[in-house]
Amino acid sequence: AEFQLTITERSGNNLSNDRISDPRAGQLSSVQEVWGRGQTWRLTQMWYKQTFLDDALDVKFGRFGEGEDFNSFPCDFQNLAFCGSQVGNWVGGIWYNWPVSQWALRVKYNLGPEFFVQVGAYEQNPSNLETGNGFKLSGSGTQG
Structure with missing residues (x-):
């Protein structure tokens, strides 16, 4: 058995906005993996x-x-465009990457040393993205 507890705090400046991109043009992704999803404390993993x-x-x-x-x-x-789950980088309003957590269940069956099948069920709750909800454990606001 394993247990994981990870608490993160994001604090600082967005290097992409401050030093790299033209604020008039916008950007697709941040150059820093440690920036984003609110500069706040969060319960990132507890499984x-x-x-x-x-x-x-x-x-x-x-x-x-x-x-x-x-x-x-x-x-x-370090760049977010190359790290983390790609769907969370591009469709972040539905698929939440680190450091945002949600209630989840994942079942994996190892067919051999290199092959496996797995299925997961995840809470879809936009209120988990809010800065003040970094330690929210209730399901209020759940959409699916």
Whole structure:
């Protein structure tokens, strides 16, 4: 079994707006992975994971983002365009990446050392994006 607890605090200036992009043109993504989703404290991860059947079945429950288990790849960059779950970078009003968490359940079955199948169910709650809701555990505001 595993338990993960991660609390983050984002504080500072947006380097993309302040130094790189022309404020008249806008931009698609931030150059800093540590900027965005409100400069605030957040409960980013709080999950419990248990394996069964000689580690073939892996069940994870708690608060985390879809990008931890779906639509992600190893990241060697600081830039948000290359890191994190891509769907969360481009459709961030529905798919929430780090540091925003939501109630979730992920079930994974390992078919072999290199192949697996998995399914997940995630709360879709726009109020989790609000700066004052970094530690919100209730489901109020849930849309699905």
